[in-house]
Structure formats: structure tokens, C-alpha cells
Amino acid sequence: MIIGVPKEIKNNENRVALTPAGTAEMVKRGHVVYVQATAGIGSGFTDDDYRLAGAKMLPAIEDVYAIADMIIKVKEPIASEYPLIKKGQILYTYFHFASSEELTKAMMEREAICLAYETVELDDRSLPLLIPMSEVAGRMSVQEGAKYLEKTYGGYGVLLGGVPGVTPAKVLIIGGGIVGTEAAKMAAGLGADVTIMDVSLKRLRYLDDIMPANVKTMMSNEFNIREMVQSHILIIGAVLIPGAKAPKLITRDMLPTMRPGTVMVDVAVDQGGCFETTKPTTHDHPNFVIDDVIHYCVANMPGAVPRTSTLALTNATLPNAIQLANKGWKQACTDDLPLRKGLNVVEGKIVYKEVADAFDLPYVPVDTVL
Numbered sequence: 001m002i003i004g005v006p007k008e009i010k011n012n013e014n015r016v017a018l019t020p021a022g023t024a025e026m027v028k029r030g031h032v033v034y035v036q037a038t039a040g041i042g043s044g045f046t047d048d049d050y051r052l053a054g055a056k057m058l059p060a061i062e063d064v065y066a067i068a069d070m071i072i073k074v075k076e077p078i079a080s081e082y083p084l085i086k087k088g089q090i091l092y093t094y095f096h097f098a099s100s101e102e103l104t105k106a107m108m109e110r111e112a113i114c115l116a117y118e119t120v121e122l123d124d125r126s127l128p129l130l131i132p133m134s135e136v137a138g139r140m141s142v143q144e145g146a147k148y149l150e151k152t153y154g155g156y157g158v159l160l161g162g163v164p165g166v167t168p169a170k171v172l173i174i175g176g177g178i179v180g181t182e183a184a185k186m187a188a189g190l191g192a193d194v195t196i197m198d199v200s201l202k203r204l205r206y207l208d209d210i211m212p213a214n215v216k217t218m219m220s221n222e223f224n225i226r227e228m229v230q231s232h233i234l235i236i237g238a239v240l241i242p243g244a245k246a247p248k249l250i251t252r253d254m255l256p257t258m259r260p261g262t263v264m265v266d267v268a269v270d271q272g273g274c275f276e277t278t279k280p281t282t283h284d285h286p287n288f289v290i291d292d293v294i295h296y297c298v299a300n301m302p303g304a305v306p307r308t309s310t311l312a313l314t315n316a317t318l319p320n321a322i323q324l325a326n327k328g329w330k331q332a333c334t335d336d337l338p339l340r341k342g343l344n345v346v347e348g349k350i351v352y353k354e355v356a357d358a359f360d361l362p363y364v365p366v367d368t369v370l
């Protein structure tokens with residue numbers, strides 16, 4: 001199959017959908033890989049790295065779309081890319097269709113095969129192509145929190161791990177899923193005194209089993225949160241209720257009870273945030289202060305570390321990409337149920353119910369297009 005890797009053109013997007021290592025895997029299997037010049041540069045991969053791995057470089061995005069049977073991307077296509085998409089072309093990328101009617105209708109019109117990373121779903125309902133970004137954001141939340149706790153940034157002026165003779169800082173993590181677990185591992189590794197809260201007792205039992213001794217678990221409820229925020233100096237919001245807005249667990253009236261210079265990182269900002277005072281921020285202006293409490297609410301945290309994020313994402317996306325290239329989309333999606341769940345729009349039809357429902361458009365069961 002002929003595979004095309006365009007350079008991402010969405011604002012501030014430095015990731016790339018296929019690494020030189022992924023290119024070599026494709027070429028080894030007899031596929032031809034065309035990469036747009038400088039596509040990998042934001043993630044630290046030069047055109048020569050791709051050439052050495054067996055890719056052919058093309059100067060313009062139009063050339064990549066024109067030649068490829070399958071386009072592998074990171075972000076959804078933007079309006080200037082719509083006319084480049086060919087009938088029957090496979091597009092394997094993040095789409096988040098339910099948030100854009102324009103994008104959904106454009107992809108229907110182009111009659112492409114749209115496989116969305118975010119809806120590929122395993123039998124246990126986990127989303128394997130979203131997990132890597134939660135892992136990055138979870139680990140980063142502690143790194144960013146530690147930075148803003150420094151006095152120069154207006155923080156309380158403490159070192160997370162303390163030093164001999166000085167007690168470590170207290171870190172509160174609300175939500176013990178992927179983000180929360182990775183945050184806890186980082187904070188614990190730095191020697192902080194960590195508490196993770198969750199509403200799932202089963203999850204808390206699991207975390208209690210696997211976490212080191214400086215991580216404690218606690219049931220998440222308003223009473224406990226109200227008490228804990230008074231003594232914890234770094235607070236990380238990491239809750240998710242699938243398909244719903246995040247609940248507001250830290251309310252405005254709790255802020256004056258915290259120590260001045262407390263840092264709150266709301267990783268759940270992309271679902272509306274779990275702090276009442278959360279407002280989405282960007283890497284250019286990541287934080288703001290309310291009642292002497294520093295808020296960090298960047299909606300695409302992995303964007304700050306594109307090299308790590310690209311490697312993490314492509315580790316997860318490559319196996320499916322290889323199946324799609326080897327077998328074609330119909331056979332690959334027939335053989336693999338989790339991958340089939342990634343099909344959202346196929347040859348002009350919406351085959352993912354939630355997307356059709358979001359815009360009151362006709363839905364066609366996916367089995368009928370295979």
C-alpha cells in the first residue's frame with residue numbers, strides 16, 4: 001500500500017504520525033511510504049532520518065494526499081486539507097467528530113474511510129490510542145506543578161521531596177485512573193507525600209496494592225476534599241466520567257482555605273475541568289492566579305513534549321496501521337473488533353452512532369459497509 005504522512009498544520013502541533021522506526025517497519029513489509037518534507041522536525045526527526053528508513057520525501061502536502069492510499073496523521077484535517085482528500089482514501093488519525101459538524105459533513109462529502117484513534121476500543125472498554133496521551137499528561141502534571149511551586153513562579157516555595165530534616169510536600173491527586181496513576185508515580189518518585197482519591201473502591205484497593213509507601217488512598221467526596229485541600233500544596237485534577245462533563249470537585253469557596261502559593265493542575269480541563277475556577281489555558285500562557293492559588297489548565301499538555309508524545313502515540317498506533325496496510329481497511333476491520341470501532345465515516349456514511357446522533361444525521365451500522 002502507498003502510505004502518506006503529511007506535516008501537521010494545526011496551530012502548535014509538533015507531533016508526527018509515523019516515526020522513522022515506523023517507516024522502516026512499513027517498508028520492510030513491502031509498503032511505500034511518502035513523507036512530507038520537515039514533517040518530523042518538530043519531534044526531532046530530520047528528513048534524512050526518514051530517507052535512511054526507506055521513505056520517499058515529497059515537498060508539498062498536496063503531493064502526499066494525491067499519491068497515498070492511506071494518510072496517517074495526528075490531528076483531524078483542517079479546512080484547507082478537505083479538498084485534497086480522495087474518494088476511498090483511508091484517513092487514520094484523531095478526529096473527535098462529535099465536536100465538529102463541519103468536519104463530519106466534509107468527510108462524508110469526500111467519501112473517505114475515516115478511522116478515528118479516539119474510538120478504537122478494547123473489550124474492557126479502554127481506549128488504547130488515548131491512553132498514551134493520558135500517560136504523558138499525568139507524568140507532566142507533577143513536573144509542571146513542581147515548577148510552579150517555586151517562589152519565582154509565585155508558588156509556596158517548597159521542594160516536593162523535602163530534604164533530610166525537612167518533611168516532603170503534600171500532593172493530592174483527585175482521580176486514580178491513567179492520569180492519576182502516572183502523576184502519583186512521578187510525585188512518589190520525587191519523595192512527596194501523596195494521596196490519591198477516587199470514587200471507585202475497587203480502583204483504590206488496586207492502587208493501595210501497587211503504590212509505594214509514600215502514596216495513600218482516600219475515598220473522594222466533598223467532605224474529604226474540603227479537608228485535604230487545606231494542607232496539600234500541589235493538587236492535581238484527573239477525574240473522568242466517560243461521555244460527561246467533569247464534576248466540579250473543588251469549588252471557589254475552598255480557595256481561601258488553601259495556603260497562598262498552592263498550585264492546582266487541572267488535567268481534566270479538556271472535559272470542562274474538575275475545579276470550579278478552571279479556564280482552559282495554552283502553553284503560551286499556561287497559568288493564572290485566583291485567591292493566591294496558581295491554576296495550570298493547559299488543554300493539550302502533551303503538546304509541550306512532542307518528541308515523547310510522538311513516540312508514545314506511534315507505539316500505540318503503528319500495529320493497527322500495519323494491519324490496515326497489509327490487509328486493506330475492510331479485511332483489517334473485519335478481523336479486529338477494536339479497530340472496527342475506530343470506523344466513524346465510511347464512503348459518505350456515518351457508521352458510529354454517537355457521531356450521527358450528535359448532529360441528527362442518518363446512522364448506518366458498521367457491519368453493512370464491511
Ligand SMILES: NC(=O)c1ccc[n+]([C@@H]2O[C@H](COP(=O)([O-])OP(=O)(O)OC[C@H]3O[C@@H](n4cnc5c(N)ncnc54)[C@H](O)[C@@H]3O)[C@@H](O)[C@H]2O)c1
Binds near residue numbers: 133137241247269270
Ligand atoms: N489536559 C490534557 O492535555 C489531557 C491529556 C490527556 C488526558 N486528559 C484528561 O484527563 C482526564 C483523566 O483521564 P484518564 O485517562 O486518567 O481517565 P480514566 O478514565 O483513566 O480515569 C478517571 C478516574 O476518575 C475517577 N473519578 C470519576 N469521578 C470521580 C470523582 N468524583 N472523584 C474522584 N475520582 C473520580 C474514575 O473512577 C477513574 O478512576 C480526562 O478528562 C482526560 O480527557 C487531559
